[in-house]
Amino acid sequence: MNDQKMSCWRKKSKKKNSEANQRQRWFQENGKVLLEDLIELCNGKSNPIKTFSAEEILQATDNFSESNLVIRFNFMYRGILQNRPVLIKRATWNYYKSDTLEKICRDIAVSSMVSGHKNFLKLLGCCLEFEHPVLVCEYAERIPFNTPNPEMLLPWRMRIKIAKEIAIAVSYLHTALSRTMIHTDIQPFNIFLDSNGTAKLSGFCLCIAIPEGETFVKVHADRVEGTLDYLEYNYAATGLITEYTDVFSFGVLLQNFFTRTYGVVDCCCSEDESLFEEFEDKQNVMNLRISDRISKFVEEGRIFDMLDPKMLESMGDDETEEHKIRRMKAVLMLSLRCTGHRVVDYHKSSLLLCKSQSFELSPIEMSKNNKKKRRWDLKNGGILLEELIASFDGKTNPIRCFSSDQILKATDNFSESRIISSWGYFIWYKGVIEERQVSIKKWSSQNLSSFTEAYRDISVSSQMSGHKNALKLIGCCLEFDLPALVCEYTEHGPLNRDGGLSSGVVLPWKVRLKIAKEIASSVTYLHTAFPETIVHRNINPTNIFIDENWTAKLSDFWFCVAIPEGELYVEDDVKGVIGFVDPDYYWTMKVTEKVDIYSFGVVMLVLLSGRAAVFNGPDEAPMSLNDHVSEVMEKGEFDEIVDKEIWNDLGGDDDLVLRRSQVKAFLRLALRCVRYKKEDPVSGMLEVAKELKLIEKLS
DSSP, X not given: OHHHHHHHHHHHHHHHHHHHHHHHHHHHHHHXXXXXXXXXXXXXXXXXXXXXXHHHHHHXXXXXXXXXXXXXXXXXXXXXXXXXXXXEEEOOTTTSOTTHHHHHHHHHHHHHHHTTSTTBXXXXXXEOSSSSOEEEEEOOEEOOTTOSOGGGOOOHHHHHHHHHHHHHHHHHHHHSSSSEEEOOOOSGGGEEEOTTOOEEEOOOTTOEEEOTTOSOEEOOGGGOOSOGXXXXXXXXXXXXXXXXXXXXXXXXXXXXXXXXXXXXXXXXXXXXXXXXXXOTTHHHHHTSOHHHHHHHHXXXXXXXXXXXHHHHHTTOSSSOHHHHHHHHHHHHHHHHHHTTEEEEEEOSSOEEEEEOGGGGSOTTTSOHHHHHHHHHHHHHHHHHHHHHHHHTTTOOOOOEEOOHHHHHHHTTTTOGGGEEEEOSSEEEEEEEETTEXXXXXXXOOOOTTHHHHHHHHHHHHHHHTTSTTBOOEEEEEOSSSSOEEEEEXXXXXXXXXXXXXXXXXXXXXXXXXXXXXXHHHHHHHHHHSSSSEEEOSOOOGGGEEEOTTOOEEEOOOTTOEEXXXXXXXXXXXXXXXXXXXXXXHHHHOEEOHHHHHHHHHHHHHHHHHOOOSEEEOTTXXXXXXXXXXXXXXXXXXXXXXXXXXXXXXXXXXXXXXHHHHHHHHHHHHHHHHTTSSTTSOOSOHHHHHHHHHHHHTOO
């Protein structure tokens, strides 16, 4: 009996030792591959990753019980680890191909690199003691996608928020790491929501890094992987992977989010077949991929049929049906651009689209120039969506996009003879597009923040374009390294630094007063008309355009910053032009409405004096206009401040008296704006705008 017990004990001990040895071998093998992957991706710098034991994982998942499965095909389990709810991802040999280990280690490696970003599923650690590594991530729920249960349907605002946050995550993958990282599998099953409703991108096992200096990677056609509906055509056909691979998938994701169409695999069992009744080839249309199916509806002029009525219901009762549809169509139009379609014409009843020809070209046939255009177009488009949605409370304004060919033709290849003005970061050109005169703004230099600033310029301009005293944005071109803006043309162009015109035409007093009044109206609108107060931070004469009717137009919103609701300021680096920067902002770095009030006050002094904000004094030394005015006011020499041209177009003694009273009132208001006397500041731009109207009406 004792011998039997001893034999049984030995067998158990041997089995236990064998399991332990096997786990040790797996740990060493998995750890080696993981370390190599991490070091390769991180440019030689490895990220430390916490490791858990097999016992901890088995206990957390109740031995990988099916009752804890969150996603069956992804083998994602819920569990409790160290008193914390977690998601545990376990791959099996049956699901992955022979390169399972490489893919899982890639998933861990990329996850560890992006875990600091709020829109990625955070990696807590891994276990290397199974045949294949197991991932441990923060707990989050799957998005209730295309659920038949109306109570679980995600409302419009939540879907917009998810789209925005996933766009941010993908942009981060493309731009923030040492190499451009392509996800290649952006689809709903890789998106989670945490308890705060924040979207989290996951599933990096198919990620591919593009080497530095290259714009694509090519894999063998039989190694193309991903989810059918979300596979970009060129990648599926040729194995060519670019940033567009992800942009296409993101476009399909948008289409799935906001229309009544699901995936090709699901459509026969879950989609409303009545939607397809009018098509002669109904079954063929139903079997098309999502993006092709939507194109079919568009070609038939049935764009309205694609919009999900449940989405319209979830958008609230404070908007008209027309406004709701317009907002949904704006997102759909962006999705169509992402999936390679181009808007040719836009009618209320339909969208006429033509397919991009780029999918029919082999990699060799695609010119470097076209690749570069597409690369900029896609990266820029993704960032622009984030900026538009983030800045304006989920409400996007459709922005027309022009091709680089149109821009180059309009400006004669950015000819110097077409330059309207040039101020450091960008150049304004005169051009003609579709028989209409336009002003085209091209950024001329880059710095670390110029991408963000360029898109902020577009997004704020698009919202301001309805105001008569803002330079109207017609559209943009995303096919350059930084976007080009297409705006309305103004006869007299921007003001010079001294408040005059480049033509040399002297501005009469009434026009100067009108300019101040209208720009005050525009800045007031910025401060009060949006969900959050927007501060311009760069109000100066060169950002003020004058049209043929002497109407003033504020432009250049690239330094704009929004102050969150309930807050009085935000802290940010000092931005602006010397002479126009509020001293308090300069020393505290706190952005408030007073930043714009001060700058506007200096603009008033420029208009009144005919001098630049910084000019050469009597000894040719640079002098601040504000300091100059303060010195003159201390001496009581009022006339020394005023541009003598203001008095030259008088119509009589009565006119002189009136004008003198207007000029004095104008100066007093300007001094209050720049806080010449601390005890009498203005309360806000609304007060300034009202005061200027009263000054104009003085008699």
